Amino acid sequence: MRDFIERHSIWSAIIALVALVLLYLIFAIWPEWLIDAIGRKKVFLNALFNGITLGGLYFLVASGFTLIFGLMRNVNMAHGGLYLLGGYIGFFVADATGSWLLAFPVAFLVAGFLGVILQLTVFRRMEGQDLRQTLVTIGISIVLADLMLWGVGGDFYNINPPSWLSGPMETGLVTSQRVRSSGEVVTSYLKYPMVRIVIFLASVAIGLAMWLVLNKTRVGMLIRAGVDDRDMLSATGARIQLVFVGVFFFGAGLAGLAGVVGATFQSAAPGEDTRFLLASLVVVIVGGMGSIPGAALGALLIGLAEQFGSVYFPTYAVVLTFLIMVAVLAFRPQGLMGR
Amino acid sequence: MALSETTTSPNEDTKVWIERVPAPYWIVGVILLIIPSFASDFVMFQIFGWTFILGMIATSLMFLGGYGGMVSLAQMTFAGVAGYMVAIFGESAIDTISLGWPWYIAIPLALIIAMLFATAIGWLAVRTEGIYTIMITLAIAAAFFYFTRQNYDIFNGFQGFNSVLPPPLFGVDWRGPEAFYYLTLFWAAATYFAVLYLSRAPFGLALQGVRDNPRRMAALGYNVTAHRVAAYAFSAIPAGVGGILLTWQSAQISPGTVGIQPAIDILIIAVVGGLSHPVGAFIGAFLYVVLKTFAVDFLIAIGLSGDRFQLLIGLGFLLVVAFSEDGLLGLWKKLRDSRKRDPLTGEVRE
Numbered sequence: 001m002r003d004f005i006e007r008h009s010i011w012s013a014i015i016a017l018v019a020l021v022l023l024y025l026i027f028a029i030w031p032e033w034l035i036d037a038i039g040r041k042k043v044f045l046n047a048l049f050n051g052i053t054l055g056g057l058y059f060l061v062a063s064g065f066t067l068i069f070g071l072m073r074n075v076n077m078a079h080g081g082l083y084l085l086g087g088y089i090g091f092f093v094a095d096a097t098g099s100w101l102l103a104f105p106v107a108f109l110v111a112g113f114l115g116v117i118l119q120l121t122v123f124r125r126m127e128g129q130d131l132r133q134t135l136v137t138i139g140i141s142i143v144l145a146d147l148m149l150w151g152v153g154g155d156f157y158n159i160n161p162p163s164w165l166s167g168p169m170e171t172g173l174v175t176s177q178r179v180r181s182s183g184e185v186v187t188s189y190l191k192y193p194m195v196r197i198v199i200f201l202a203s204v205a206i207g208l209a210m211w212l213v214l215n216k217t218r219v220g221m222l223i224r225a226g227v228d229d230r231d232m233l234s235a236t237g238a239r240i241q242l243v244f245v246g247v248f249f250f251g252a253g254l255a256g257l258a259g260v261v262g263a264t265f266q267s268a269a270p271g272e273d274t275r276f277l278l279a280s281l282v283v284v285i286v287g288g289m290g291s292i293p294g295a296a297l298g299a300l301l302i303g304l305a306e307q308f309g310s311v312y313f314p315t316y317a318v319v320l321t322f323l324i325m326v327a328v329l330a331f332r333p334q335g336l337m338g339r
Numbered sequence: 340m341a342l343s344e345t346t347t348s349p350n351e352d353t354k355v356w357i358e359r360v361p362a363p364y365w366i367v368g369v370i371l372l373i374i375p376s377f378a379s380d381f382v383m384f385q386i387f388g389w390t391f392i393l394g395m396i397a398t399s400l401m402f403l404g405g406y407g408g409m410v411s412l413a414q415m416t417f418a419g420v421a422g423y424m425v426a427i428f429g430e431s432a433i434d435t436i437s438l439g440w441p442w443y444i445a446i447p448l449a450l451i452i453a454m455l456f457a458t459a460i461g462w463l464a465v466r467t468e469g470i471y472t473i474m475i476t477l478a479i480a481a482a483f484f485y486f487t488r489q490n491y492d493i494f495n496g497f498q499g500f501n502s503v504l505p506p507p508l509f510g511v512d513w514r515g516p517e518a519f520y521y522l523t524l525f526w527a528a529a530t531y532f533a534v535l536y537l538s539r540a541p542f543g544l545a546l547q548g549v550r551d552n553p554r555r556m557a558a559l560g561y562n563v564t565a566h567r568v569a570a571y572a573f574s575a576i577p578a579g580v581g582g583i584l585l586t587w588q589s590a591q592i593s594p595g596t597v598g599i600q601p602a603i604d605i606l607i608i609a610v611v612g613g614l615s616h617p618v619g620a621f622i623g624a625f626l627y628v629v630l631k632t633f634a635v636d637f638l639i640a641i642g643l644s645g646d647r648f649q650l651l652i653g654l655g656f657l658l659v660v661a662f663s664e665d666g667l668l669g670l671w672k673k674l675r676d677s678r679k680r681d682p683l684t685g686e687v688r689e
Contacts, residue, residue, distance in 0.1 A: 075470045130470045131410060135610055135660045138603060142653030150647065274599055278481050281474045289471075318485035325478060326463060333466040 042175040055303025056203035062280035064254035070290020077137040080277030081144035086259025087268030107256040115252020161195040288338025380516035391527035395581035397609040397620035399574040405614035408550030413476040418582025419597030424449035426500035442506035453579035461571025488594040499593025613668025
């Protein structure tokens with residue numbers, strides 16, 4: 001941290017300034033001129049919260065993608081397919097058992113096992129042939145998408161969160177203050193869907209857990225060593241193929257897990273697989289390939305850009321995301337947190 | 340036509356150029372030229388017209404991927420840019436946007452804009468390598484798709500442009516089956532020979548050198564980035580011509596034309612055909628078109644619903660990629676090598 005401030009003093013100042021402005025925008029009661037300039041505070045806060053929680057979802061999808069990529073240099077284009085599969089499985093499990101929580105482990109396991117099969121049948125057989133692996137996974141994603149369309153049809157599936165999670169939550173943030181003609185001051189507070197906040201906190205917890213495992217445990221050490229130098233690691237006698245299978249299981253499982261989250265947030269439908277594959281691509285390009293903190297930062301940026309874009313300049317929301325990617329590529333091709 | 344470029348062995352230099360053209364070129368050329376005399380309008384316009392168009396766009400990918408080592412998913416986007424520009428500068432039913440300029444301005448302008456666009460995209464994409472290029476070009480293709488769908492001022496949003504027709508040059512209706520067949524055949528042949536020629540020209544050789552060992556080429560004094568960006572710029576020409584012809588064929592262009600699915604289809608066509616020679620792109624395109632046209636009948640015949648077309652394409656693609664390193668051309672080469680192989684020693688005989 002101190003290092004960063006010393007080396008990039010200008011950037012640190014800019015980041016601090018942005019943080020201050022953001023804090024002001026969140027906690028202050030907006031004066032009239034600000035409302036005239038950029039609209040009501042409620043809209044802004046909603047966009048902010050939506051962006052952050054969407055970022056959490058993007059992080060779940062992209063972290064599995066970036067983990068697999070970082071360790072094995074495999075671009076798993078079927079990642080979006082695994083995500084959508086997780087969403088469908090989550091829906092049917094939740095529908096059949098009535099338990100929303102049960103949907104998560106089932107989707108995680110099924111997607112994870114599919115990932116293991118992928119690793120064993122495709123990636124291990126074509127090790128070192130990046131392009132071919134990518135092409136094969138593109139083929140698999142096409143087949144998977146069509147099989148799912150065949151199996152469940154083109155309808156939208158939406159998982160209902162349990163009753164203790166549904167409904168709004170008082171956040172305690174003031175959105176507006178009005179003085180009525182009678183002289184009494186009416187303060188309204190922002191209400192936000194409980195389930196989104198809970199899911200966001202859960203994805204933060206998963207992210208932290210991943211970071212801890214990667215940095216503080218023996219398995220994490222193996223994985224980090226594998227990211228740096230795969231051949232040298234296997235030469236020291238580590239069973240690298242086992243690590244590969246484990247990481248693939250976990251990464252693919254995360255995609256399935258994220259599918260359940262996505263089906264609760266929004267819905268599971270054909271086309272969502274490509275959408276989330278693209279989102280994870282952009283997230284890891286922006287954040288830096290193979291970096292978990294990078295995925296978190298990228299996911300947050302892209303989530304915020306998408307939500308603010310759709311609120312403040314609806315026509316060009318996608319272009320905003322794209323511009324972020326272009327800017328990162330032009331000035332820092334390895335990604336914000338990439339090495 | 341630059342047919343003489345197709346020979347390699349120096350001892351044939353004494354022959355007249357026409358004698359140096361290998362036999363397969365004669366056979367394929369004659370067949371392609373006389374097809375309109377017996378084929379139905381549907382076969383000429385839909386099957387062959389479409390094959391040549393997709394083949395051209397796939398050739399631009401083959402050029403980048405095979406000679407430049409850069410597999411780009413943005414080729415359909417370059418084609419789409421050219422198609423959109425023809426609709427915007429030329430005439431269409433959306434006369435509030437279309438400028439209605441004559442074809443001899445609209446078409447070159449469309450190609451130039453597609454080329455500039457490809458140069459910009461190429462400049463971005465060459466900052467990355469290998470699989471990253473696929474990801475970035477895919478993201479670009481998706482961004483362009485969503486942009487055209489949401490922008491109503493220039494790209495007319497979801498509907499796009501309809502009634503985009505070829506100019507009635509020389510009094511010919513270029514959308515007539517025969518005229519369109521020869522038009523697309525001409526441009527496909529031009530693309531084929533241009534790419535083949537370029538692959539043996541100094542630029543193409545340098546590009547292949549950059550593909551094989553960028554560091555060594557840089558040490559030899561070649562500007563690696565410039566060669567790669569130039570390859571993107573060139574690839575926009577066949578893609579752009581293909582895009583314009585595609586727009587004329589369906590008489591419309593809309594975001595669906597430049598979607599993610601078409602972009603991946605182009606990749607499938609090029610990879611299934613093979614990236615080592617331009618002929619692969621056309622073989623892949625022909626297979627794709629035949630499959631797309633007749634898959635419904637085939638699927639219904641084996642008791643599945645006609646909607647399972649993507650499954651068929653995906654499985655076919657998977658099989659080819661899983662068993663061959665270079666698509667159908669790779670399989671063909673393997674077969675030829677195995678027949679040449681000496682049964683005793685297992686070595687390849689020349």
